[in-house]
Amino acid sequence: MPHRPRGAVRALYEPYLIDNTLALSFQSVAEIWKLAVGRRWGQRRCDELDAFLRRFLIIPYDYELARVWARLCVEAERGGRRLETGDAWIAATAVHRRLTLFTHDRDLKGLPVSGLTVVSFA
Numbered sequence: 001m002p003h004r005p006r007g008a009v010r011a012l013y014e015p016y017l018i019d020n021t022l023a024l025s026f027q028s029v030a031e032i033w034k035l036a037v038g039r040r041w042g043q044r045r046c047d048e049l050d051a052f053l054r055r056f057l058i059i060p061y062d063y064e065l066a067r068v069w070a071r072l073c074v075e076a077e078r079g080g081r082r083l084e085t086g087d088a089w090i091a092a093t094a095v096h097r098r099l100t101l102f103t104h105d106r107d108l109k110g111l112p113v114s115g116l117t118v119v120s121f122a
Helices: 008-017 026-038 043-053 063-078 085-096
Strands: 023-025 057-059 100-102 117-119
Touching (some): 008 100, 026 057, 085 100
Parallel strands (some): 100 117
């Protein structure tokens, strides 16, 4: 988030992120905006958030992503894990685009799904 100072958690992930194109799932963007709206951020902070998010490559929904989402959900369930819908979209985006998923969300760690690579210090 643009207003947060550099902290210990960010420092763990930073070496992996420097000099790489950073991307966000459309779902991540929606969740971040939900946080801002829910906390009633003012116009200035929303403008800062908008400028911050526009620095990322935003990966949109597409038809094939929906198919990957379905497969990923079923694989997770068969492996004994149930995913929240939003988490499944984020993981499916990484699988679909063959990207490493960097997350501090424990729900996405160690998922029993093919094609998913997760880096997490949570």
